[in-house]
Structures are given as C-alpha cells and as structure tokens.
Amino acid sequence: MEDKYLSVSALTKYIKKKFDVDRHLNHIWLRGEISNFKHHTRGHMYMTIKDDHASIRAVMFHRQNQDLSFRPEDGMKVLISGYVSVFESQGQYQLYIQELQPDGIGALHLAFEQLKKKLSKEGIFDPIHKKTFPKYPEHIAVLTSPTGAAIRDILTTMERRYPIANVLIIPVLVQGKQAPASIVNGIKKANQIDSLDLIIVGRGGGSLEELWSFNDEEVVRAIFQSELPVISAVGHETDVTISDMVADLRAPTPTAAAELAVPSQLELLDKLKKMNQFIENNIRNKIERSREKLDSMESSYVFKYPERLVEEKEQRLDRAVDQLTKQLHRTVQVKRDYFKYLDQRYQRLNLDKQLEKQNDHVQDLLKRLYRASKQQVDQKGNLFSKNLTQLNLLNPTRIMSRGYSITYSEENEIIRSVNQVEMDDQLTIQLSDGLVECRAQEIRRGDNK
Template identity: 50%
Template sequence: MAEIKYVTVGALTKYIKRKFDVDPHLRDLWIKGEISNFKYHSRGHMYFTLKDEQARIQAVMFAGYNQYLHFRPEDGMKVLVRGEISVYEPSGNYQIYVKEMQPEGIGNLYLAYEQLKKRLEAEGLFSPQHKKPLPAFPRYIGVATSPTGAAIRDIITTIRRRYPIATIILFPTLVQGEHAAESIVRSIEKANELGYIDVLIVGRGGGSIEELWAFNEEIVARAIFASEVPIISAVGHETDFTIADFVADLRAPTPTGAAELAVPHITELIERISQRRVRLIRAMKEKIAMESERLSRVQKSYAFRYPEKLYEQKEQQLDALLERLQRHTERMFDKQRERLEQLRLTLLRYHPAEQLSRMKEKQQSLAKTLEKEMRTIMHQHELRFASLVSHLHALSPLKIMERGYSLVYNEKKELVKSIRQLQIGDMIQVRLQDGQIDCHVWGMEEKQLHE
C-alpha cells in the first residue's frame, strides 16, 4: 500500500498565510464597514469585527496606529479603514491589520487627501532641498487669511508684542468654502507680485476636515511650491495636517506659533545687542590697553630712542655685506672663467678640424703600417711561390721529356697508359719535348710490368 502524503494543520496555515502576505492586492487596501464587538485592550490595542450586510471580517488596530485617531470607535459606527490582510496562525482566521481609520462620512475626503499627498511627494514638492530659509529680521510680513477670523488677531497681537518694528500686510482671503482655494492662490501670487514681502503666513484657525479642505487642494500646494516668498503654513490646531503644511517652507502648529516663528523677540534682540555692545566695549578696551602697552615698549626701545645708532650699525652691516658680495662675485667670476676655459679646451679638442687632423695622422700611420705589412706578406708569398714553382717544375712532365720520355695520345686526345687502349690501325699522337709526331699503329707487343 502506497504511503499517504499529508501536511500538518500548522504547515497548511503557514502556507496560506504566506500566500496572503505576498499578494499585492491584500498588502494595502481600504475597506468600508460597520464596527461590532469592539474591545479596547489594556495595552492600547483595539480588537473588533468589521461587517456589512453580506459578510464580516476580524480586525485589529495596534496601539502604535490608533494613538493618532481623532475619535473613539464604538459599536455600530460605520468607518473606512486602511490596512493589510493576513492570517492569524493560532486560530487560522484571516483578518485585517488596520493602520488608518476614518468615519465613513469623511472617508472619501481622506482617500483624496492620501492620493494627492502620495502624488505630490513623488513629484518632489515635499523635498527638504526645495525649502527656502526664513529671513532673520523681516521688515514686511504678509498674512493670507480671513480678515474677520481669530487667526489674524492672534498673529497681529503676537507680532506687535514680539517685533513691533515689522509691518504687517494683510491679504484678505477666503479660507473655507467653494472658492477658498482660488482665493488662497490669488493671495500668494499677489504677495509675490509686490516684490518686497519678506515672509508670508498662510493659514486659519482650527476646524473639521471639510472646513480645512481648501488647504488640501492641489492648486494651493503648487502655488506654495512656486512662491519666491518663503511661506509659513499655519492651518488649524497642532494635530491638523494639510497638504499645505508639507509643501510650505515651514509648518507652524497654530497661527500664533506661525507669528512666533516669523519674527524674533525684540526684547531678546535688545538683550543680545546689549550683551554684544558690552563685549565689544570690553574687547576694544583690552585692544587699546594692549596696543598702548606695545606703544610704550616701542617708545622705550633702543631703536626708538637712538635711531641714528641703529642706522650706523646697519650701515656697517651693509658695508660688510657689500664686501662679502664683491668677494663672492669675484670668486664666482673666477670659477666661471675657469669653467669657460675648460669648456673652450674641450671644444677645441672635439672641434671637427682638430678631429680631422688627428684622423689624417692616424690614416697616414695606418697606411704606412699597411704598406709595410703588405710588403712583408708579398715577400712571404713570393718565397712560397718560388718554392712551389720549383717543386712543380721538378714534377712537370716536360722536365721528364727532357730526359727522352714522351706522351702518347689516342684519336680522342686521351693519354695512353696501356696497349689495351689501342688497336692495330689506330692513329696516335706522340708528344715530345719540342713537338709532336703523328703515327699509325702497325703492330703491338705486350710486356709484363717491371720486366
């Protein structure tokens, strides 16, 4: 019987969890539903069920995420949650791990807020490298807000208290409603057109997300990014964050905080100036005392009291230096003259005419040596030639013929050394000392050698 293959419950659950975790569609999604069975754990975690008319899903929101909620979830509340789907292995149930939660009524606004935020961040509008520094001592401070709201009163009060020498220029602006975004953009553009605004505060007091929505509009974000004037965003309360806050050069938690960030405190400036004035006076007194002491030392010095003595001493030193210079110059000229003479002699030694003369002498010497050697070699060869001639003469056939011998040649001019080379009737030629004889063979007689 074949062995049955199986998996454990734990292995199967782990496999299913892994499938959930790698699915990109389940990693980040929004779900709308009604809360039931809500439980707030003592450690700060929230456990609840999210349901609609057709199904339900278990949900958990850990303390690290729910601490930013602006409301307390309750059973029966309809919400919009964002999170990821995974499997809780001990029970094998799939559930959503919630990262954000908003009441259903404003869920669409939050979705639009998140989408715009991600897009603008990807374009680099939130990048720190685009943030402009605020001027340390602004003269003209622009404020783009409602002229009747509490925000402008707080800003004016704070600036007059902290930095009364600054001039506040109000740009009346709609900060909520259908045309608020266009009004904010116009105020920012007007502040840039004036050309002398040092810093611009854009904001309003707190409110609901709908009331603050104008500061989440894309045209407002792009107007803030394009502004040449540094902008401080002061929208709502400390916990309210808008798109304008991320794009602005600096975010203030409140309009009052924006005013404090825009200007220094004049009392602190006066104190700093006073401290620096005291430090400057002290430093100048110390410098004057030090230089006075130095002047006194100079006035009492030998050179200051008897300058002619110093001059005489320097005159003597100058004479000694001039003598040294003259001696050194003469030695240097002597050395250079010696070197020049050495170079001249060397040049003469290697001059082409001198080299040609030496080569001619060497050539004549070599020619004499060659002539002598040739005569010696010729004499030696003459002696050897005479010896060889004498030896050759002694071995010459002509010398033998002088003693009565002769040479016999056949018709082919071959030397006849044996009678076997001839036949009766052949013509032969006998060469003697003083000529030759043509003969006809009539007979032959063979004899033994040395007979």
C-alpha cells in the first residue's frame, strides 16, 4: 500500500523549492521599518521588517553588510533589495537582504549624523581639547595628495606669506577604500618627527562620496589623538566633514589653511617698522625732556647766584650754633638749680653723714654733667664741622680759588659764550677774592675770527 503521508522535511523542501523558482520572489524591492534588530558576534544582522499591517523576518549576512556606511537601528525606515526563501530548520520563510539603505535620506548622510552624535557624546568636539598653534612655526607637515591642486595652493600661499617655513609633504590617499588607513598612518608618522610644529590635513573639493575618507571614525580619532595641532582643510567652504569638527582649527579651503598656519611677512615687517618708530619716538622724547631739565637747572637760582646760596647756608649754620649754645646753657642752668636745691636740703638736714654722702653724690653728678656736657658739645662741634665742610664743598668760591671765574653782563646774567658779548660791553668778573669791572675791547672766538 502506497504511503501518502509526507514528512515535515519533505514538505518544507517542497515549499522552499517553490519559493526558489518563483521569479517574483527571487529579486524584490521592499520598503519597511526595522524592529528587533540584532548584530550577531559573527557579523550577521538579524531583524524584523514591518509596516502597519504585517511583518517578516530578515537576515543580512556579514559579506553583504560589511560595506554599510551606517548602522541599522530599531525604528529606522529602510529600502531593501533581496529575495525571499524558506529557513528549513524552522520551517519559516524570511527575507534575505542583499542591499540596505535608509529611506528618505542618503546612507552616507545618515552615517555622518550617527558618527557625529556618537563622538559628540564622548566629548571629542569640546573646545577644551583644542590645542594652541605656534605664532611662528618653523616646520609644517602637509598630509594630502602630492598631485592634487590642494598641495599647489598650500605651497604657493606659504611661499608668498612666510617663505622661511619648512614644509614636509607626507603623501596620502584622499579618497577610496584605502584612504582612511593612509591618512591615519600619515598622522602617526608626522607625530613621530620631533621638529614639526603643526599638521595640515586636507584635499580639494568633491562630492560627499569623494570626501568620505575624512568622515571615517579612524581618521577622526587619529586627528583627536595627535600631539601636534592639526588644521583640517577639506574641500570648499561649504563642505563640512567630521575631521573639520575634531581638528584644532578648521580652514574652509587649503589656501585658507596655509594662511591660518603661518603669519604674513608683510604684516610682520609693518609691525617691526611701527615698533622701531615707537622706540625712536620714546628715545627722542626722553632726550628732549632731559635737555629741558638741564636748561632748567642751568637757569636756576643756584647757578645764577652761587654766593647767595652760601650766604644762606652760613646764616642757617649761625642760627643752629646759637640754638645749640642756648640749649646747652639751659641744660647747665637746670642742673645748677637742681644742685642748689639739693644743697639746701642737705643744709636743712644738718647731718654730717648725710651731708658727706650727698656731697659725694653731688660731686659725682657734677662729673657726670661735665662728661655729658662735654660729650654733647663735642658731638655738636663735630656736626658743625661736618656741615661746614659740606658747605665749603658746595661753595662756588672754593672752585674759583683754583683759577676759575664767573663773568656777568650788565644785566647780571652769566656769560657762557662770546656770542653774548659785543664790543665795549661792560662786564663784571667774579674771582674767589673779589670782583673785577672791565670793558670788552677785543673779542676772540674759537676759530680766531
């Protein structure tokens, strides 16, 4: 008797074969929402694709998902290309995804936003991590394509602005699958060179796909970890990459990067010129103030009438001597009165022993008074001699005693030059011991004219 019953395996194989030969299920395009997403440790991705009324299990194997530029997430709207078949061991049909992209926005744009959000949470973009740049760099590394327009723009700008800077070109790939690793290696190499002051990383303009190497996570982290300050100069001003965000300084173009990296020699020369002018003006003003001060001193009362200064000092000295003498007399008188008072007391006591004792005391006091008075007189005399010596040193007549003289005009002004004297002028010559009145009969200048 023929067995009409099928095994579960046989039925499942039959259904699978029906799915596999159906040309409508072999290549389908599907729009849906991801849920229950799981990224297996072996690299495969498992998920459910659903809409408002139905759902289907799906898998995307590692060989298909390894080139995805974004990370699938629950709730993400996606566009799918793949085929439907039966997973025999569980007897269920499922979707085998071959291509996957976000619905509504590009995959690269989504990947950009995801990486930006991830790094922002880590604090990589915080200004606190930005390194400072040297004002006058001597050695600069440029990481870019050696044949692109970017390197020509950078070199031309640096030669024009700051030709003394040494530029080290580190050739790297700037687009393609191998570009991220090339850029990372270039940054590491630059950081191993002790003489370098900063790094410029960049390239010319291009599409988002062509600039994508500078949105690669490894490149971004290499820039962040660089010990040397980094200027990012990727594309044009409207092109913004994650490398621009993490770099210590972002330049809108390669030319702008060179301008930010080095100062302008014209500006430096202008600054030096202004500093030199400032110093010259300060020195000139100081000389002028000193000249005015000297002129003021020359026209002062002391230099015009030196003998009057001496007379004033002598008068002050006389007053000091008088005050000293009066003070000494007062002191002596006070002591005498005190001695007299003591003597009267001794006499009233009329005791020989006490009188003898007090007499000895009085004698001792007199001796002490004499010594104190003598010491005070000596000190005041020494002070007087010292002041007198200082006055003599300041006395212009002392200088005149060595053969010098001072000549005055009829207006009592000091004659400093023959140009102040005319023939027959009445002149007064002051010597150390008197005055000489004379008249100019002949004028001889330094050139004997």
